[in-house]
Amino acid sequence: MGLSTRFVASAAVCLSFVGLVAATDSVSFDTTAYEANSDLSPYQTFKSSPLVTPPELLIYVNKSSEITDGYVLMGVDGKPSSGRRPPLIYNMSPGENLGTVVWAGTDYNETFDVEIQTYKNEPVISFWQGTMLDGFGRGSYHILAQNYSELAHVQPVGFEDGGDIHEFHITADNTALLTIYWVKNADLTYFNGSADGFIYECSFQEINIETGELIFMWNASDHMSLNQTYNEFGSAGTEETPFDWFHINSIQKDADGNYLISSRCTWTVFKINGDSGEIMWRLNGKSSDFVIDAEADFHWQHHARWLDTSSRTQLSLFANMGDEDNTYSRGVLMSIDEDAKTADLITLFHNTDQTWSKYEGNLQCLDCSDPDTNWFLGYGNQPYFTELTSDGTVVLDVQFAVNNVINSYRAFKFPVSGWVGKPLTNPNISWDTSEEKVYLSWNGATEIAKWQLYTADSVNSTEWTMLTSAAKVGFETGIDVASIKKKLSTYVRGKALDSNGDELGYTDATDGKSFYALSDETTAAPSSTSTASPKATATSTSTSTASSATGTSDKKSSAIALAAASPACLMLLVGSVFALLA
DSSP: OOOOHHHHHHHHHHHHHHTOOOOTTTOOOOGGGGOTTOOOOOBOBOSSOTTOOOBOOEEEESOGGGOOOOEEEEOOEEOOTTSOOOOEEEEOSSSTTTTEEEEEOTTOOSEEEEEEEEETTEEEEEEEEEEEOSSSEEEEEEEEOTTSOEEEEEOOTTTTTOEEEEEEEEOTTSEEEEEEEEEEEEOOGGGTOOTTEEEEEEEEEEEETTTOOEEEEEEGGGTSOGGGOOSOOTTOOSSSSOBOOSOEEEEEEOTTSOEEEEETTTTEEEEEOTTTOOEEEEESSTTOOSEEOGGGOOSSOEEEEESSTTTOOEEEEEEOOOGGGTSOOEEEEEEEETTTTEEEEEEEEOOTTOOOOSSOOEEEESOTTOTTOOEEEEOTTSSEEEEEOTTSOEEEEEEOSSTTTEEOSOEEEEOGGGOOOOOSSOOEEEEETTTTEEEEEOTTOOOOOEEEEEEESOTTOSOOEEEEEEEOOSSEEEEEOGGGGGGOOSEEEEEEEOTTSOEEEEOOEEOSSOEEOOSSSSOSOOSOBOOOOOOOOOSSBOOEEEOTTTOOEEOOOOHHHHHHHOHHHHHHHHHHHHHHOO
């Protein structure tokens, strides 16, 4: 649901109590954008990076001391007001940068299953891109290096751009596991359909990423009867509307070379023999081999995973549940005894609002080697993600759109230390001469600690004078140059530095109208004259304003940080936010 008017008053009380302003870069409290029945998905814009338009986040912090440092990765689907659906990275570490966008992959659109994986012993970003159809997709898979260049482009063998959205999992052997949906002829008389009907065959492949060699392929209908489905047949079964009886949505390979797969429409997790393809056992469904704890029951599930693919004693999944359950979606962690064939509940995970997500979603252990690890829930077709402790206590709840407007198939959180973004692009600059501010940003760069601003009379100048410096806060830093106008020359450019003071990169030079690419900070003529300075079309332009006199940041504090400073405010915000999310 949208924001309530009661929340407006509560937030205003908290903000006036501490006498500071909320930073729209990290937290949105724009009540008009989150109204009930609104079709908006509020988003941010930036003067220096106009193509970066990430969803605004509505954030509730329950226990900031227990939130892990990390980046959240997600794709965006649906109907974003910005019109853009790139892969995204947000900084979701506790502190002033909580909720700050780090990277938007503006070269890509309509992406699913965005995450950090390991390929050839290096961290990479992987995702699917293509065309979303009715419950599945047709496209291919991309692997990006830490400089955001493309390392590999993967297609299923024999299906070209027929790769499905649901899974792209890189194994320890540098192979890829992926899903495929394709139309196949089938006898549907069991459902009172045609003997010459049509189904969506659900297949998975294991592929050598480097060579494209097919290692293994499995087709669901080769190994079981269609009568295992719980999906309603209705008027399906034609070539135009094949029957979706199985709906594969996750694959994982264990240390013995066997596969764990999830089938939404049979309510079953299967273990598949990695040599023969035979079903080794079924967890849940009409032909379950396990006695399952009633509290661990699951329907219409997604994202089944072993915590340890060697010991295989604990299994997690996202249980969507359904209309027939009259309940909410949850993450389920269960203990598995493959010999005794028992499955017992360990922990249920859900957000504070107990949201029901009809489809999509995931449950992630943030450090599977630690029994006290935090967990992360992505709510699939509803715009929420949540971080929890090992006992299921919510420490962070986030909403990123109005319900049923945009969504993210999965959302993952990874340690900040595990991703060092070093984009091949230059940093961006915008000099708004009417505002007397210079804006600086660098899409995807994770090492920036400080910006320096330089000026010169000519782009050919060999002497660029440093005007001021400012700590980097948020995605875009705005430097007020009104008080140093007398020192300003015709052109300005910015320089990004890391925490050691080492140079990371320079922006182009600008006079507020055009851009001039320079080879270094002091010498070389401009290589080209670009178009006019970008103009922001902000729903909320997010900046941190720096003092030109001292070079230190006048950091705008987020409402969450303010609430943390005042327990009374935190209680007001908590009560109000979750009245909204109900």
